[in-house]
Amino acid sequence: MQRGRLLYGDTDQDTQDKRGGRALKVLISDDEYYARKAMAKKVFQADPDAEIMGDFENGVQVLEYLEDHPGEIDVILTDVKMPEMDGLHLAQYLFEQESPIEVIIVSGYNEFEYAKKAISFGVSNYLVKPVQKEELKEALDKIIRKRKKYEDRMLSITAKKTQQYLSIEEIAAHEEWRNIFLEPVFRKKEGPFYLLVIQSRKKEKWTENPEEERLLLKLKEEFSGEWFYFERFQENVLLLFGERREILKSLKHFLNRMGILGFSEVTVGMSLAHTQVGHCAKAYQEAVYAINQRLVDGWGRIFEFSTDFKPENMLSKKKESLLEEAIAEKRCAQAEEITRDILKSCQNTYTLYVTISSIFNLLYHFFCRNGGGERAEGSENHGYMLFSFRTDLYRYSTLSEVEDYVLNIVRTMCEEQETKRYHYIVSELLAYVAQNYQSNISIGELAEHKYFMNSSYLSRLFKSETGQTFSSYLMEFRMRKAKELLESELLKISDVAALSGYNDVSRFIQYFKKMYGMTPEEYRGKR
Template sequence: MRHNLLIVDDEELIRQGLKARLEYLGIDVDKIFEASNGNEAIEVVKNHTVDIVVTDIRMPDMDGLTLIREVQKIEKNIQFVVLSGYAEFTYAEQAIRLGVKSYLLKPVSNEELKNTFQKLYADMERLVQIQNAVRMKRQLDREKQEYVLEKEINTFLSTTEERIMSVDLLCQLSGIPTEKGDQGRRKMYFCMIRVNKESYENKRFRQVDHELIRFSIKNVFYELETSCKKFIVNSLSDYNHLYALFFGEDEKVMREEIERLFLKMRSVLEVKMDIYLTFGVSKATEQMRGKAVSEAKDALKQRIIYGNSNIYFHEDIVIWNEQEFPRTQIHLLKQYLERSEADKIQELLQEIFSEELVQRYGSSYLRIMWVRILNMIFQYFDGKGSKTISAEELLSNFNLPEHMQSLAEIRQKISEILMDRMKTEGVSEVRARSRIQMAVRYIHEHYSENITILDLAERYEMSPNYFSSIFKREIGVSAVNYITDVRMKEAQKLLAHSDNSVVDIAKKVGYEDGQYFFRVFKKHTGMTPLRYREENRR
């Protein structure tokens, strides 16, 4: 295995001489970096991958031992070799305490230098093997725990009898440690995660890739840190579903962590992998029972009314279903964000965060609305391009409603974030183009079905007008004409190469009314279906 080496010495001749000797001795090095002092060395470590540091002890600005301490703060796995003209026991003792592999006195013979690097490489190789073995064992242990919990959860969900599983038992099955004081105090949220259809409507994934998609979701789920304990398993009855469990003592903190996790997962999976998710979450409970599962299912059903790629909590259903809840305003806000209509956005924020609505629904209303707006920002703006607000910075505003002193402050802060987002990057053109390409592919795969612009716009989370304008700009024809072109081309193939009747062909390409198909075909080709068949079979 080849390694990157950093040589630190204030004398250039010594640095160059050491490089030449390593090459002469056949020491296999990938890249060799140089630094004339400690500060330069720290910058190299910060900006490059370094495996081994060879450093002098006495240098201006920073001695070698101080350098080792500072580098270890940045990267713990770097190995150190000290070259020194000083045989003082104090230096050697401190170096050993810092984990230095070799303390060599100048001048160093070729044999000593070669032996040092050979031993160092062997030690590093052994360390990598040990780390891989430990990592593999942890992975196997986690997979074993996941298999047991996956089986238990799916069995629990499939049974018709009322069963109860305590939070302590679930923690035990998932390998989450439980202290004595924790028993009986922990609560849990049960979450159903749905993989949205559009995840399969891009060039990256097909329906047969559902296991790869779920594998990716689980990896991101575990990589993103939360203060509450969590676990995720596959549904064994529906490959578009996963089940997640969250454990903790404070319901409010747990809910915030679940919301934050959803937004982080969305920013990673949608932007980088074209995977789209919707969450349905139960109420907090001290036991896993059928009621929690039903609550998560009911929460997930809210996507039918309010759209996919959102997170829905069962405890919010009452608020969402209130007659005065500003559903229309939320829908309008999406459209205004699409079109970057700043003035109308300002007016809507006044309505959405009015004193009347906050007084009616309480402080939980502020949180629900703020998470919705954060979700819209991730949906309609490309987080990679902003120079002023990154995805991480956006999430740093996660608890914004709690830090503001008044509704006016909240409205002002949200307005500033939205306005800055529109100024710096505008609507995510990359994402809009990607969704139009997904729509094109969907048309080619479903032209035999009843496809409407309203359905396509809803499927790809755009307003009908915005979808139509972007489609025409990207494809060059209107969506209606494109659908007709696809159907007519397929009809022409069937007329020329099959014995199906005109009525049957009409149905195969999405026309239930044979007479209407006849008129559209003649207008499109300049001849009747039968005439086309006769001429193209000669």
């Protein structure tokens, strides 16, 4: 496709103009042949990037073209006096249909009544023949500015809505989302940045309280950064540029103000200093690792990420033997007491993580030795795969909640080892799907890299426990999430597909229709 040319016929893609936006697509309507050609020449002089998609003798022909090419045209330049349907009636029809197409009326008559009628039909401009190049350029530039403002506003609304369903890690990993959310921040500010994760035990949206929102915005503006709220994890993430000492000083003031407002348990996790947008995912992990320390030291503090922690494994050989013996003999109360004592001896979250992973590793090997499945080669540290530092610690508010989670698994192994040896593996698998359904996951990959067991065995295990195959369960889970996302009119179907775990939109639509008997668009229309 070339610009500055007459482009009659179908086109299959948009072109970009030198301003970075999509080039204007224009129709010309005038009952005089040479007048149409002269107007096309003036359009190219006024906007060399414009594309003339067709020229017609009257408004009826224009409407026929629009019907065959929905959503294609941006601007119609039309004469007033034409047979069958004149320019004013064409403008009136488009106005009544609430069409987004901009109409520029071109007339040989400088009459007030014509102009008054044109304005009442929402025309973009009224130009008198002979049309001057500068006049037309000004009229087209006005349309371009208006469209750019609208597109920016819609992009902002869509971005904010989409953001609710993402995490900073997903934004950093996805080029399109990174360009929308992160690149603009780094273009306006250079130097080191710190990523902060801020949480409150009250678990409410801070954006609903003007004073809380004002304090976060003040922090953002003070350090030329950006503030994100992720509804999926109910977390606030701040990117701040500046000196560590100054940021910490402002954070302490922020926590004091939040305490006065009744939020005494607001907690901050702070990353190390980073310099590139590509480091955002790593910085986020550091901030999460830091804020996890609240489980041991309590809420209402600022935790900085440090590489100085030396984690210890509190599951000694002696305690390991005692725990395994208690489980084997179904002495559940004793098994729980041993586990509780082990966890209470953890002084930091790194030690807590290593210790819980070791307990899970013990349970896994006990499970395999007692007929629960074949232990895969290289699975000596399987517990680290079952328990995630990022997810499994981060989702809890207190150490007692983490203890309850671990004790429940120990109790399950102890009580049900004869009838449901696989119970906790399947439970972990279901939890993994809930956290990672947006990613490309399969039972084969999980069996090989997460659970270190034969994929056929894990498939049978899953179906025996849930009554359905893993792939059908995953598809149903994603489809339920898709229905929730379709509640938002601002999310495009492609956005819903991506956020539901499907990069192929056509496949997503096919699966959705197979499950619900209608396409996503039809479902949205029937709500």
